[in-house]
Amino acid sequence: MTDPRWLNPDESRAWRALQNLNMPLSAVLNRQLARDSNLSTADYAVLVQLSESADQRLRAREMVQAIGWEKSRLSHHIRRMESRHLVSREECPTDGRGAFITLTPTGRAAIEQAAPGHVAAVRSYFVDLLTPAQLASFAEIAEAVGARLRSDGCGEADGATGDPCQGEVETDCPDQVAPACAGE
Amino acid sequence: MTDPRWLNPDESRAWRALQNLNMPLSAVLNRQLARDSNLSTADYAVLVQLSESADQRLRAREMVQAIGWEKSRLSHHIRRMESRHLVSREECPTDGRGAFITLTPTGRAAIEQAAPGHVAAVRSYFVDLLTPAQLASFAEIAEAVGARLRSDGCGEADGATGDPCQGEVETDCPDQVAPACAGE
DNA sequence: TGGACGAAGGTGATGCGTCAACTAGCCGGG
DNA sequence: CCCGGCTAGTTGACGCATCACCTTCGTCCA
Numbered sequence: 001m002t003d004p005r006w007l008n009p010d011e012s013r014a015w016r017a018l019q020n021l022n023m024p025l026s027a028v029l030n031r032q033l034a035r036d037s038n039l040s041t042a043d044y045a046v047l048v049q050l051s052e053s054a055d056q057r058l059r060a061r062e063m064v065q066a067i068g069w070e071k072s073r074l075s076h077h078i079r080r081m082e083s084r085h086l087v088s089r090e091e092c093p094t095d096g097r098g099a100f101i102t103l104t105p106t107g108r109a110a111i112e113q114a115a116p117g118h119v120a121a122v123r124s125y126f127v128d129l130l131t132p133a134q135l136a137s138f139a140e141i142a143e144a145v146g147a148r149l150r151s152d153g154c155g156e157a158d159g160a161t162g163d164p165c166q167g168e169v170e171t172d173c174p175d176q177v178a179p180a181c182a183g184e
Numbered sequence: 185m186t187d188p189r190w191l192n193p194d195e196s197r198a199w200r201a202l203q204n205l206n207m208p209l210s211a212v213l214n215r216q217l218a219r220d221s222n223l224s225t226a227d228y229a230v231l232v233q234l235s236e237s238a239d240q241r242l243r244a245r246e247m248v249q250a251i252g253w254e255k256s257r258l259s260h261h262i263r264r265m266e267s268r269h270l271v272s273r274e275e276c277p278t279d280g281r282g283a284f285i286t287l288t289p290t291g292r293a294a295i296e297q298a299a300p301g302h303v304a305a306v307r308s309y310f311v312d313l314l315t316p317a318q319l320a321s322f323a324e325i326a327e328a329v330g331a332r333l334r335s336d337g338c339g340e341a342d343g344a345t346g347d348p349c350q351g352e353v354e355t356d357c358p359d360q361v362a363p364a365c366a367g368e
Numbered sequence: 369t370g371g372a373c374g375a376a377g378g379t380g381a382t383g384c385g386t387c388a389a390c391t392a393g394c395c396g397g398g
Numbered sequence: 399c400c401c402g403g404c405t406a407g408t409t410g411a412c413g414c415a416t417c418a419c420c421t422t423c424g425t426c427c428a
Binding site: 004005006007010011013014015017018020021022023024025026028068115116119120122123124125126127129130132134135136137138139140141142143144145146148149150177 | 188189190191194195196197198199201202204205206207208209210212252299300303304306307308309310311313314316318319320321322323324325326327328329330332333334
Binding site for chain 1: 405406407408409416
């Protein structure tokens with residue numbers, strides 16, 4: 001490994017800024033949601049996906065792709081949500097292996113109640129702090145990084161790393177803020 | 185609560201981009217570190233702080249402020265790291281309540297071994313993807329959000345939220361990439 | 369002197385996230 | 399028909415993060 005290139009001050013500043021952003025932001029959103037609606041941001045993400053789907057239900061596989069989790073995480077999480085009656089599981093008639101995850105009335109009520117406060121928090125701690133130009137700039141940057149992340153399993157970043165594989169990846173959209181009830 | 189303002193497409197895009205950034209980025213960095221050095225990013229953050237400190241040690245309080253964790257999280261984490269001989273605890277002679285966290289030789293070796301690969305990963309998945317202008321822009325944005333986050337405990341984001349308290353907060357710097365051995 | 373208060377730190381319980389391994393069902397070739 | 403390999407989903411173990419609570423100690427003021 002040839003002499004590593006440490007970060008220069010500008011790079012370091014950006015990197016530190018990202019560190020300082022992530023953890024506390026998700027923490028504060030989690031607390032808001034927990035306090036006001038007894039939901040976690042993970043719960044919220046699941047409920048949004050379901051509320052946006054036809055029939056208020058989704059195959060586990062689709063959910064996994066939509067919110068970018070590992071399937072085992074989803075499975076564990078759905079089990080916990082099921083025990084709180086927010087969702088239920090159903091068998092899939094056309095694929096014996098498959099499972100549908102379905103939004104219950106309780107779940108729908110929960111997200112409809114939670115959404116306004118959550119959107120307000122997202123605005124208050126993120127969106128409303130930025131100018132339209134900053135929003136656009138931010139999105140561009142984050143999407144570039146996101147695209148790089150989705151193109152892995154190839155060049156694992158050891159050393160200088162020519163990045164071998166690149167490709168068009170469709171952007172999926174985990175954790176929208178607004179549930180399907182938006183505009184009702 | 186007056187009719188919530190849902191996110192418009194531009195706002196939604198930026199928000200989604202952030203969601204898509206955070207989780208996978210920290211996941212990939214965690215995996216790189218775990219695979220190559222048997223450390224977590226949390227371990228790394230602790231070790232960097234210690235390696236940057238005079239005497240290779242820090243009061244728990246200082247560490248908590250530096251990396252922005254809750255004290256109980258730090259306590260649990262230090263216990264686990266202690267059991268792996270990466271750090272050790274010492275009593276503070278001048279404050280009976282206090283505890284020093286000290287970098288052991290094992291810990292120093294671990295971070296010196298881990299640092300090059302980690303920096304390479306940070307470059308490969310973040311820093312090197314952005315132009316200098318983007319880096320600066322990103323830092324500015326993230327710092328604005330970070331500042332907002334540090335000014336809470338006051339306006340809790342419910343509703344329209346006039347944000348009452350604002351103040352100068354010094355930016356602390358969790359999780360630098362380079363340990364103090366940089367440049368050796 | 370002593371007592372209230374707050375700061376430093378630790379602990380136990382609990383829920384979350386990841387990994388590795390597993391079951392069960394689909395699908396294609398022989 | 400059945401066998402190998404694939405995909406969908408689940409499970410258990412384990413480490414991590416948070417919450418509420420506790421102890422110990424410094425500090426300030428009467």
